[in-house]
Amino acid sequence: MLSPLSSQIDHARRSVLLVRASELEVIVVRGSDRISWLNGLLTCNLAAAAPGQAIYGLAVQQKGRIVCDVTVLVEEDRVLLVVPASIRAELETSFDHYLVMEDAEFSHVPYAVWHAHGPRARDLVAAARGASGASAAEIDPTGLGGAILAAPSEDEAKAFEALSTAVQQAGGLVGDDAGWEALRIEQGVPRFSRDFDGTTYPQEATLERRAVSFDKGCYLGQEVVCMLEMRGRVKRKLAPLVLANDGAPEPPAKGTEVFDAAGNKVGEITSSAPSPTRDAHVAFAMLKASAVAPDAAVKVAGRDARIYSGSAEK
Template sequence: MSNAHGLEERRRALREGALVQAMPELGTLIVTGSDRQTWLNGLVTCDLAPQKPLPAGAKAAPPAGGAYGLNVGKTGKIFAEVWIVIAADRIYVGALRERVEQLRELFDRHLIMEDAEVQDASGEHAWAFVHGPRSADLAAAGRAAGAEAAIVDWTGLGGALLVAPRQAEGAVLEALLAEGEARAVLPVTAAAWEVLRVENNVPRFGVDFDDQNFPQEASIEDRAVSFSKGCYLGQETVFMLQARGHAKKRLVQLAVEGEGGVPAGAEIALPDGAAVGAVTSQVEDPRGTGLLALGYVKYKHAVQGTALRVAGRAAEITRAPRAGDGPGRAKV
């Protein structure tokens, strides 16, 4: 699957079918108790507000929902990405394993009088992501095989989150992949996804952003942050940065001319040589010679089509956050 032919098949699956990605790097927190949803909603950037009660006689929707979001500190900087599946009697929170214990401790510190309990169940549960337009179909297949699932498009490619008891992991993955290549449903390894995520402008925690970044710097606020929900930890800074200021830098995708890679952290500069940022990820450009890269540039240059240089090679911004902040607003 590491060859170009295998990647092209998986590009097609992203366009027409679905990719199934096992996620052993995720740990699991389970939140229970009658206040679990409203309490957790105050600790993440995504909106988990419970739905309003249904009118008498109305048919209930399937109980599972979910979201992709962030836990941010009081300063508004990202502590952890979270993938959330809401089941009938509990909430599953997926996070990178190296963050799970600290995240559990943080959650516990914010339990006061609420009826909620947080348990680390990383050893008992497994996660899988589905990417692509057929994600909803695969979520239904995963549920039938014993997983909890939610339709969550956190990449802009279409998506679903699945979490299952460890003993059901094999059966769930088998069910997800049952339709196979004929229906453009394929597995994707971590190495292949690394290429595809850069091609599709999907940043990665620990590589393209970390706990020193605001959501807006990582250019994930549209995917991970609700600006209409109620209060949550770190909301004031994140909201004010969006409403009254702008991030000093933004993560963008660039096409870089020339053969071969560039050094890790390669400088991004204006045509006159003035440094404006640095590369965080790079892969070969599938359209021909050159690279596709993710990297930070200063806010005022983060515009699609901007001509730049990367390690002395001609480059151009191919994807940038949507406009709307407007020049002249205060930097935060």
């Protein structure tokens, strides 16, 4: 019989895993200039997104460091920005500074947000859209299939009932944050406030391919982000690690030091979890860029570990 954690990962790989993202909140943006205005504030290309689509990007400071990551749900008459609750008020203050004469207005609206992971995640999009006031779109951070689903808090119970029914019909499972932690680290998906924060550049967080458009027009912080890309080097870089299955009962704690084969400190653990797929512990670590190479050997609190590709292939 699968353990509760193993069962969540198994359902994400073969059907669908639904997880309530309690750490996320929603900013609703309206107005005829909402797309062009936001396109000047985020790293992703919103001009290429059609209603019913979701796109992942970053809000960055003028000097290029990340403010937070953002998932944008584009609708016919509005845009939903799904952002970390811990930074939402600060982000609104920043946005207000750059709102001058554009026809755009934003407000914080209480929403419940869920992520669905797995090949049947798309089945939940129609279920969410059928629930009163809900928004949904496919978006796939893990490479297994995925969707983001959001409903006004007043309609949360109705939306969750519809989603739960769709999950059951798809042979899926309603999971929890522990399941998402294990899955995302297995699949190499960094998480804001755990693996990267306001001190991090997109290239350091390895988000430049997923969250940054290098073909769009100007946006806040573009000059620094593009300069780092053209130079092709940063001083540190986030890397996924798999630890040797040595019987250690717990994965390494955040802040645990990482050393290279010569015994030199090269970084620290940012997050970790058990990996049912690998039957081992997996982690993210922020390392000196010079130490990051495919399959490079490192030591974590005396334990053997290696850098892996960020997928769950053993």
